[in-house]
Amino acid sequence: MTQVVANCPNCGAKIVFRWSSSVQTVCDFCKSILVRTDVDLKKVGQVADLPPDSSPIQINTEGKYGNKAFVVVGRILYEYDQGGWNEWHIMMNDGASAWLSDAQNEYALSLASKAPNLPAAAQVHVGQQFTWSEQRYIVSVITPAHYRGVEGELPFQYWDKTDVTFVDLRTEARKFATLDYSDPEPALYLGEFVEFDDLKLKNLRSFEGW
């Protein structure tokens, strides 16, 4: 894979994109949020220090999903009244991009999906049912969350957010769906819950005493 290399417009450090389709990244040195344009990188903001976090996953953690290997290249950190969770942006070895979420050690893998007529946030209520890709999903919880920060490479521009609404949908199988209302247009993610051991994760963080 050819890696895209550029320099940080803020501090001049070398910026390497591990995923060719990344739209946004954060400079490891000066924490500038950088967005790719046709010619170079543009600084759009600065990441505030991320709060201490207890996810065992970090940038560069490697793992397996089915028969595909992946590496963690970025993340978005959210908080809500019962705690926080991470959406880790992962790059599969076939070039696809996916998300590995870690909500208090409950792990799930999802992919951005398309479906017509997604409901507006105000129209959704708990218990409501939707069918996407012939699978019935039931709204289990609606979580108002706030954006706490980003790290690494992302497939879209994502910064300077405040409050966002997430709608979690569950099924009678391991599958789940999330409706993300970060942007005016709702985004749909379809995925499934995964077991920590099945991901065969390497390069994890270590915890004092464990």
Next chain:
Amino acid sequence: MSAGIPPLSGLPKPQAKALNCPKCGAAITLHSFGQAVTVVCGSCHTILDAKDPKLAILQQFEATTHEVKPLIPLGTRGKLAGTDYEAIGFQRRSTKVDGIAYCWHEYVLFNPYKGTRYLSEYNGHWNDISICKTLPTAEFDGAATANYLGETYKHFQSADASTDFVLGEFPWQVRVGEQAAVTDYVHPPRVLSSEKLDKEVTWSIGEYMYGREIWDAFKLPGAPPEAMGVYENQPSPVAINVTGIWVAFAAFTVFLLALMAGFDMHAKKEPVLHETFQLNRADARGEASFVTDVFELTGHAATVEVKTSAPVDNHWIYLNYALINQDTGQAWDFGREVSYYHGYDSDGSWSEGKQTDAVVIPSVPPGHYYLRIEPEADPLLPGLLYSVEVTHDVPVFGIYGIAFVALLVPAVIISFRAYTFERSRWSESDHPPMELSNMSSSSGDSE
């Protein structure tokens, strides 16, 4: 990774966080690396906001001095399902059924990679509990059955559970006095529980564990408290499937019947002697004996049946027989009685005995034989005619009866044990067995 990538600054290694209670100043350590939502001060029983760096006070609760101590001290680590977990939180909860309070304990276990898991303990019965990732299906709250991962769970009990005492860290907003509607569905050794608090429903799946297993997992000193009674999802000690036993029993019975039919068909059932004799009163008194004609038994050693028929009517005759081998002189001595009595009394008509008698002598070798007969009779009996029939190689079914009983007895015992265990289990549920509910309402009887 290749050399072109700048070194990651690296996240600091998370450490257990040491804080002080804002109320009493006692030391508090957060073990779950920022996952705790609430933490309880062990000294002054104040519930604190673990997300707040200053540990804002959320609730203060009264704890009497005789509060139970966690059986697994907080901070203890143990291995469950191959993963190390640390006990970080403890709560006592209770429910009231028919005015009686039942208490149980719950432990919050934590692993920084695998997250939280729970243990519950009630009267020495333990459960290893995790939150369901797949939604179980129940038609409504408290439906008769619920389905989870293709298995059917039977409704056991619905009750309101209140939190009475808390200690340590919790990954949720814990409060003393909070009430949740809890519904349990069982499929031993598993229990599926739904817990409804406000509008949010959480489903969990538990698997029964013995106190000994907990003690081994956490290397606790001493012995676990003895389990009392039968718990809702305790596996039956009758580990074998009772239906399977009866299927096996039926199969064996069919096999026995087939064996009997086979031997019956194979047996020659060859009549070798049929003679009729006159019994005289003089003979009876004189105890005279006589011999029959000689008959031949051919083939292999086989059974010999001697059948005596006498039209006795409120009398008896007794025959001393000897089956004698003419060639070797070997003899089989045996006595048979034929008696038949009948009449009427206050209970109506009755009868005893019958007019025929048959006996089987096993393994008689081939050869020439005769019978010596010495009759005795009721002195009141007038003379009568009786007949003696000898049949060679008759099938014997007694052994099958013994085999049948030998199979039946354990099947009945196992079924009975399984039945009494299940009855004890369900007597504690919302659906007690019928006769039990009648019993308790009439006499207040209990186990």
